[in-house]
Amino acid sequence: MTNLLNIENTLFYIVICLYFAAMIFYFLFIALKKDGVAKLAAIIQAVGLLLHTAALICRGIGAGRLPMTNQYEFATSFAWGLCLVSLIFIARFKFPVIGAFAAPVILLLIGYAAMQSKEVKELMPSLRSSWLGFHVSTAIIAYGSFGVSFVLGIIFLLREKMQDKGFWDRHVPAREKLDLISYRSVCLGLLFLTVTIVTGAIWAEQAWGSYWSWDPKETWSLVTWLVYAVYLHLRIRRDWKGKAAAIFAVAGFVCVMFTYIGVNTFLPGIHSYA
Amino acid sequence: MKKVWKFLGSMQFAIILLVVLILACAGGSFIPQGHSYEQYAELYSERTAGLILGLGLDDVFHAWWFLLITAFLCGNLLLCNLIRLPQLLRRSKQADDPAHLGAPCVELEGIRDPEPIFARLHMPKARETTDEAGRPLRISVQNRVGLWGAWACHLGILLLILGFALGQMTKEEYTVYGVPGEIKQIGETSYFVKIHDFRVDRSESGFVEQYTTSLTVIDNADENDPMSVDAVASVNHPGSAFGFKLYQNSMGDAAKLTVRKDGKLLQESWACAGDSVPILETPLSLRLQSVLREEAEEERNPTGYAYMIFVGEEFYTMNVQGPGESIPELGPNYEVSFSEAQSYTLLQIKRDRFTPLAFAGGLVTLLGLLLAFYLQVRKLWAVQNEDGTWTIRGSSPKGGALYADRVKEAAASS
Numbered sequence: 171m172t173n174l175l176n177i178e179n180t181l182f183y184i185v186i187c188l189y190f191a192a193m194i195f196y197f198l199f200i201a202l203k204k205d206g207v208a209k210l211a212a213i214i215q216a217v218g219l220l221l222h223t224a225a226l227i228c229r230g231i232g233a234g235r236l237p238m239t240n241q242y243e244f245a246t247s248f249a250w251g252l253c254l255v256s257l258i259f260i261a262r263f264k265f266p267v268i269g270a271f272a273a274p275v276i277l278l279l280i281g282y283a284a285m286q287s288k289e290v291k292e293l294m295p296s297l298r299s300s301w302l303g304f305h306v307s308t309a310i311i312a313y314g315s316f317g318v319s320f321v322l323g324i325i326f327l328l329r330e331k332m333q334d335k336g337f338w339d340r341h342v343p344a345r346e347k348l349d350l351i352s353y354r355s356v357c358l359g360l361l362f363l364t365v366t367i368v369t370g371a372i373w374a375e376q377a378w379g380s381y382w383s384w385d386p387k388e389t390w391s392l393v394t395w396l397v398y399a400v401y402l403h404l405r406i407r408r409d410w411k412g413k414a415a416a417i418f419a420v421a422g423f424v425c426v427m428f429t430y431i432g433v434n435t436f437l438p439g440i441h442s443y444a
Numbered sequence: 445m446k447k448v449w450k451f452l453g454s455m456q457f458a459i460i461l462l463v464v465l466i467l468a469c470a471g472g473s474f475i476p477q478g479h480s481y482e483q484y485a486e487l488y489s490e491r492t493a494g495l496i497l498g499l500g501l502d503d504v505f506h507a508w509w510f511l512l513i514t515a516f517l518c519g520n521l522l523l524c525n526l527i528r529l530p531q532l533l534r535r536s537k538q539a540d541d542p543a544h545l546g547a548p549c550v551e552l553e554g555i556r557d558p559e560p561i562f563a564r565l566h567m568p569k570a571r572e573t574t575d576e577a578g579r580p581l582r583i584s585v586q587n588r589v590g591l592w593g594a595w596a597c598h599l600g601i602l603l604l605i606l607g608f609a610l611g612q613m614t615k616e617e618y619t620v621y622g623v624p625g626e627i628k629q630i631g632e633t634s635y636f637v638k639i640h641d642f643r644v645d646r647s648e649s650g651f652v653e654q655y656t657t658s659l660t661v662i663d664n665a666d667e668n669d670p671m672s673v674d675a676v677a678s679v680n681h682p683g684s685a686f687g688f689k690l691y692q693n694s695m696g697d698a699a700k701l702t703v704r705k706d707g708k709l710l711q712e713s714w715a716c717a718g719d720s721v722p723i724l725e726t727p728l729s730l731r732l733q734s735v736l737r738e739e740a741e742e743e744r745n746p747t748g749y750a751y752m753i754f755v756g757e758e759f760y761t762m763n764v765q766g767p768g769e770s771i772p773e774l775g776p777n778y779e780v781s782f783s784e785a786q787s788y789t790l791l792q793i794k795r796d797r798f799t800p801l802a803f804a805g806g807l808v809t810l811l812g813l814l815l816a817f818y819l820q821v822r823k824l825w826a827v828q829n830e831d832g833t834w835t836i837r838g839s840s841p842k843g844g845a846l847y848a849d850r851v852k853e854a855a856a857s858s
Contacts (some may be wrong), residue, residue, distance in 0.1 A: 292651040295679035347845045354846075357817040364813055368806040375799065377680050379691035379792045382608060384505045389473045396466045400459055407455040437473055 174232030181225035188218030193273035208266035238306035245283035251314030301373035315359030320423030322352035326416035386437035453523025472504030548837035550848035558826035560858035593816025604805030611798035661685035698788035
């Protein structure tokens with residue numbers, strides 16, 4: 171088991187290097203305006219994701235449980251989720267510029283993970299539940315999707331200010347399409363956040379006898395849900411699309427990050443391990 | 445009056461309520477809840493403390509104004525769904541009506557055969573009709589059920605809030621604790637819990653993996669014919685009996701308290717840590733604080749018992765009793781001692797009939813979101829021109845330019 175944890179440790183640092191290399195190649199793609207560089211960056215990112223998956227599997231087997239139960243594990247899983255969702259969006263919408271903006275966020279997250287304790291601790295009884303996997307993995311996808319909507323919001327806001335219109339017109343979808351892709355990522359995030367909240371409630375009911383306790387993490391998950399619900403309603407009611415929606419997507423991710431890091435730092439509660 | 449009702453069920457009002465809820469929830473998480481005036485005054489200032497208590501910010505999630513916002517949100521969701529129901533039924537019925545196709549987001553002309561494009565986009569069988577000019581018209585509507593997504597989502601949230609609110613108002617909640625062998629009443633009900641066994645499972649390294657209590661719930665409503673149900677409660681696996689759910693909540697130290705006066709047994713009972721046990725024929729009560737153990741020693745082999753003595757409500761003294769010793773503070777006539785250290789189990793017992801309603805609400809919300817986001821209504825229609833070619837148009841209220849791309853790609857590859 172210790173061997174597997176050592177392998178995970180080695181893989182973790184290789185993954186950081188690969189994500190860093192992918193970021194550099196994405197930046198080179200923007201600087202050199204060569205499509206081949208973008209492909210290379212995406213391939214490096216995909217290899218990084220594969221090794222990251224292998225690292226998580228090693229940790230899971232080495233620890234004898236799902237690797238999603240402390241700050242280190244959630245941060246590295248969050249980076250994995252953002253990497254996965256961003257690659258899906260890059261492939262689905264043939265939009266490699268996403269990678270140039272997602273890669274620094276992924277690096278920040280994995281860097282945050284690197285600063286956390288990697289010690290494998292035994293799980294307290296309440297965490298020994300089959301709901302753990304559903305609850306945390308859906309949170310990872312939700313946060314990853316909101317991360318992509320944040321990246322798309324930034325790309326939208328930068329698109330107008332870019333001097334080289336030719337490159338941006340060729341590699342970044344038109345405003346309307348960009349807005350719709352961002353909307354899609356918010357939809358994916360909101361759907362998975364709802365699954366996270368519902369599965370969390372079912373689990374809390376079994377573990378603590380109360381499916382909703384207004385714990386800070388619960389409350390801020392609800393706040394995040396409400397923020398994106400407002401986003402969806404404003405799109406319909408006030409036709410808040412384009413720039414306004416992009417700003418909202420960026421602000422929404424700030425709320426996601428507060429739910430993840432801010433709550434644990436400033437508002438301790440029964441989710442203190444998450 | 446009609447205007448008021450319309451506003452109460454409007455999206456504008458919904459957005460206002462959602463924003464207020466966001467602010468209230470954020471405030472409720474930042475301001476420590478349930479503190480006293482003195483604690484708030486120490487944390488902030490006397491003026492702020494007064495403001496917090498005056499506005500109910502010390503218990504935001506149960507404050508009258510928070511409940512009022514939630515009630516307004518329920519009203520808004522209900523009115524919104526009632527107003528939209530006939531519209532949705534009409535839209536669902538008219539989805540493939542040539543007069544209600546809506547504005548297209550894509551238009552392709554000069555198509556020889558529209559069928560491969562319809563097939564490539566997995567459109568259902570097209571309705572064949574004619575347009576107002578009498579030209580052949582084929583209309584296909586995909587994901588008609590998606591129209592109901594937002595409606596189902598609103599219904600789900602309404603059920604969830606109702607289930608939660610009704611649960612809060614009607615739920616019964618009790619705490620029972622004791623050691624194996626004891627029988628404890630559940631609150632003031634006719635039900636009793638007999639604790640058979642309490643087990644702490646540990647890993648090889650001594651870390652606690654699970655707490656398990658085996659018990660029997662006895663319904664003593666009819667004393668001549670009591671009914672009983674056996675149950676096992678462990679963390680994440682609550683037991684159930686007579687509509688109650690029994691949760692393994694906590695545990696702690698317990699010991700048998702024996703009091704002898706002039707050699708005669710005066711009382712013998714179990715004392716759980718934190719409990720004050722009145723000593724008969726005296727104004728004193730004795731509280732077991734904890735059982736002291738050395739790490740290497742077995743659980744049932746304590747090195748001492750920490751206790752406190754109270755005179756009435758007033759603290760008198762505290763001390764540690766070693767194994768086999770007597771507590772000296774009660775005087776030479778008394779022989780008082782703790783023994784047989786073990787763990788007590790604390791069970792939380794609940795009966796909330798509306799939990800299933802709240803969970804059903806959550807699932808309906810999820811289903812609604814799934815319909816709204818991933819089964820979006822898409823229309824594709826083809827009208828035959830005089831030269832025999834077809835003009836294809838498509839619309840997708842939520843897909844817009846992305847759907848237009850898909851239609852163009854399908855046309856290019858057909």
